[in-house]
Amino acid sequence: MPLTRFVTDAFGVATICLVAILIILGLLCIVYSFYFRSRIHSQGFGQLSYFSGPWIIRITFILFAIWWGCGEILRLSLLRREGRVLNALDLKWQENVCKGYIVSNLGFAEPCLFLTLVFLLRAPLQRMDSGTLSRNWNGKTAGYLFLYCFPVFILQLVVILIGPKLHKDKSNLQKLPIYFTRTSDGSVNIALCTYPLLSTILLGLFTTVLTAYLFWLGRQVLKLVINKGLQKRVYTLIFSVSSFLTLRVLLLGLSVLSKPEHVLFEVLVFLAFLSLLCCAGVCICLLVYYPVADSLALGSLQDLEARRRFIEDHHDAISLVANQDRTEESGGISPGRTSDTSTKRGSISFRTMGRDGNSATPYVELSLFSPSHDSTPPGSPPLLGWPMRHPAQVHDP
Numbered sequence: 547m548p549l550t551r552f553v554t555d556a557f558g559v560a561t562i563c564l565v566a567i568l569i570i571l572g573l574l575c576i577v578y579s580f581y582f583r584s585r586i587h588s589q590g591f592g593q594l595s596y597f598s599g600p601w602i603i604r605i606t607f608i609l610f611a612i613w614w615g616c617g618e619i620l621r622l623s624l625l626r627r628e629g630r631v632l633n634a635l636d637l638k639w640q641e642n643v644c645k646g647y648i649v650s651n652l653g654f655a656e657p658c659l660f661l662t663l664v665f666l667l668r669a670p671l672q673r674m675d676s677g678t679l680s681r682n683w684n685g686k687t688a689g690y691l692f693l694y695c696f697p698v699f700i701l702q703l704v705v706i707l708i709g710p711k712l713h714k715d716k717s718n719l720q721k722l723p724i725y726f727t728r729t730s731d732g733s734v735n736i737a738l739c740t741y742p743l744l745s746t747i748l749l750g751l752f753t754t755v756l757t758a759y760l761f762w763l764g765r766q767v768l769k770l771v772i773n774k775g776l777q778k779r780v781y782t783l784i785f786s787v788s789s790f791l792t793l794r795v796l797l798l799g800l801s802v803l804s805k806p807e808h809v810l811f812e813v814l815v816f817l818a819f820l821s822l823l824c825c826a827g828v829c830i831c832l833l834v835y836y837p838v839a840d841s842l843a844l845g846s847l848q849d850l851e852a853r854r855r856f857i858e859d860h861h862d863a864i865s866l867v868a869n870q871d872r873t874e875e876s877g878g879i880s881p882g883r884t885s886d887t888s889t890k891r892g893s894i895s896f897r898t899m900g901r902d903g904n905s906a907t908p909y910v911e912l913s914l915f916s917p918s919h920d921s922t923p924p925g926s927p928p929l930l931g932w933p934m935r936h937p938a939q940v941h942d943p
Contacts, residue, residue, distance in 0.1 A: 551627075554807050557816050558624030564823055565615035571827065572608040575834045579604060582838045600669050602684035604834045606691075607662040611826040614655040618819055621647045621739040623806060633736075640737035644730040645706045652745050653702030657695045659826065660756050663787060665691065666833045667763055670770060698752050705744045725802040738806035741798045741815075750795040757788045783832050790825035794818045 579601050619625070620643060625632045632640060665687050672683075709727030726744050730737040764784040771777050797818035804811035 554812060555624050555627075557812050558622040561622060561816065561819060562619055562624075564820070565619055568615050568823060568826060569612050571830060572612050575830055575838075576605050576608055578835065578838055582842060585842070600666060600684065600687075603662060603666060603669075603687050604837075606688065607659065607666065608830060608834065610655055610659045610662060611830065614651055614659060614822070614826070617647050617651040617655060623736065623738050626736045626738070637732060637735055637737055641730045641732075644737055644739035647739055648729050648742065648745055649699070649702050649706055652741075652749050653699045654695060656749065656822070657698045657752055658691060660753065660791070661691050661694055663829055663833070664756060664760060664763065667760070667767060667783070671763075671766055698748065701748050702745055705742060705748070709742065709744060731806050740806060741801050743799065743802050746795060746798045750799070753791045753795055757791060760784060760787060779832055779836065783829065786828045787825055790821045790828075794821040794825075797821065 583601060620632075624630065626640060627633060632643065635643070669683075705727060706729060723743075725740075725742070727742050728740055729742055731740050732738075761784065764780055767780055768777060771780060797814045801811055801814045801818070804814070806812070
């Protein structure tokens with residue numbers, strides 16, 4: 547049965563509020579990413595530049611999510627009531643807004659959102675010289691992003707522009723049901739947006755291919771993971787994306803069984819919106835916020851560890867001066883410090899080693915994304931190191 551205007555508007559208000567929350571979360575993550583970049587350059591954390599490599603693609607992912615959210619607001623019947631924003635448009639222009647919504651969201655924003663997710667998850671599998679450390683990585687990725695999305699955009703455009711003409715062609719042996727291509731349903735001089743079944747089928751095929759590739763990609767990424775915490779993040783990302791996207795396509799397909807401003811239609815469409823909103827929120831947290839937060843934590847720990855080692859070296863130098871006479875009388879030389887406590891410091895650990903095996907060059911060894919483990923598990927690949935700035939050194943007398 548038809549919904550009352552109050553209940554219909556309640557779904558619209560809830561949609562606007564949730565999109566506003568998504569936009570605020572996205573903007574905060576964008577500011578956080580810029581803060582991370584500025585801190586790397588201002589404080590000399592060049593070692594962490596690998597983790598800031600895909601920063602442009604991360605921001606692009608957030609912008610696609612915001613674009614999609616704004617499109618979801620434009621489709622609401624709440625804005626088409628008397629005295630509202632879209633009510634000033636005539637019926638023809640309101641129908642064009644619905645067509646633009648289908649092409650913009652189902653043909654561009656959502657496919658680009660899925661593709662950006664795949665490229666971000668694929669980044670750790672690339673080589674250091676051609677991956678996120680490469681200056682051209684962000685530009686190339688953006689180019690591939692629009693290239694792969696272009697076919698879906700064209701197909702959706704064909705469905706919207708050519709589909710309605712199929713109903714006017716009387717030569718067809720079997721007339722195509724109108725819900726395959728209908729983008730709006732007129733009601734009391736108001737065009738209410740609907741979802742063409744052909745557009746939903748195209749989106750479903752695209753989602754199926756990407757979901758299958760995402761599962762394969764997740765297996766490759768899990769082979770590189772060295773702790774359970776990061777494994778949980780990868781599992782959460784893969785299963786959240788696959789389940790939410792599949793649920794959205796299924797709900798949009800079922801929406802053709804009812805009409806706008808009916809109970810079934812409004813519930814199905816709102817749940818479909820909610821599923822992709824949750825997917826976007828989870829991806830923003832796991833692919834944008836947490837990598838930046840982890841990298842900033844590594845930088846802070848690096849500062850603390852460097853200061854601690856400087857203080858320990860200073861105390862050791864004083865101790866050597868005080869005990870030098872007794873050491874010479876006993877004819878023995880006190881062994882140097884062999885403590886490896888600095889290698890068990892959570893998410894990063896420092897050690898001193900040279901390229902030729904001696905201790906001439908200070909290097910920092912990282913154990914990433916393992917704040918709750920003292921060391922890496924057996925069988926894990928060797929940890930990488932890079933030169934760090936020399937602290938002030940005290941020479942033996």
